[in-house]
Amino acid sequence: MVAAFPIGKLAYLAIKQVSKPVAKAVAETARRNAVFKNYVCIPPARFYNWSQTQIKMRFLGSTGKVTVRPLSEDVAVDLGAQLIGEATIFTVAAGTLIAEYTRSAMASDKKEAAKAEEMQQLTQRIDELGLVIEQQGTELRELRRYQGTLHTALAKKGMKGLPSLGDQARA
Numbered sequence: 001m002v003a004a005f006p007i008g009k010l011a012y013l014a015i016k017q018v019s020k021p022v023a024k025a026v027a028e029t030a031r032r033n034a035v036f037k038n039y040v041c042i043p044p045a046r047f048y049n050w051s052q053t054q055i056k057m058r059f060l061g062s063t064g065k066v067t068v069r070p071l072s073e074d075v076a077v078d079l080g081a082q083l084i085g086e087a088t089i090f091t092v093a094a095g096t097l098i099a100e101y102t103r104s105a106m107a108s109d110k111k112e113a114a115k116a117e118e119m120q121q122l123t124q125r126i127d128e129l130g131l132v133i134e135q136q137g138t139e140l141r142e143l144r145r146y147q148g149t150l151h152t153a154l155a156k157k158g159m160k161g162l163p164s165l166g167d168q169a170r171a
Contacts, residue, residue, distance in 0.1 A: 015089050023078075023085030030077045037077055045080035046071055 030037040053068045071079065 019085040027081035041080035045076040
């Protein structure tokens with residue numbers, strides 16, 4: 001048997017590879033712009049480091065308060081840039097998926113609406129044909145009644161009767 005294709009790992013690696021240039025650009029911007037560095041880049045990196053350390057210590061069985069050493073500015077800028085780059089790529093990928101799902105749903109709704117319209121037209125046509133059949137049945141009964149009247153009138157005059165519509169249908 002062929003092993004399942006690791007599409008999840010491939011997608012993860014693709015995101016990592018694409019996010020590297022974005023992270024590099026964010027890091028360069030952070031190095032040049034102090035406001036961007038101090039308010040956009042470093043806080044997420046320090047929070048990530050703090051939460052990651054807390055989680056690791058809980059897994060290792062630590063029950064007390066854990067003191068987390070803050071990251072150096074350079075490491076925080078690099079980690080923050082990497083986080084921002086990955087978040088940007090993730091946001092774009094999620095937006096693309098949502099847009100594709102919405103487009104697909106709209107196409108599906110359009111198909112269903114077309115089918116519903118077609119079913120409505122077919123139902124309407126069936127109803128119209130039912131009315132035509134009723135009308136033709138009424139006309140046929142009138143013709144048979146008229147034929148019966150003619151038969152009776154001819155019989156009274158002594159003339160040989162015409163074949164009935166039922167006789168013609170059997171022939």
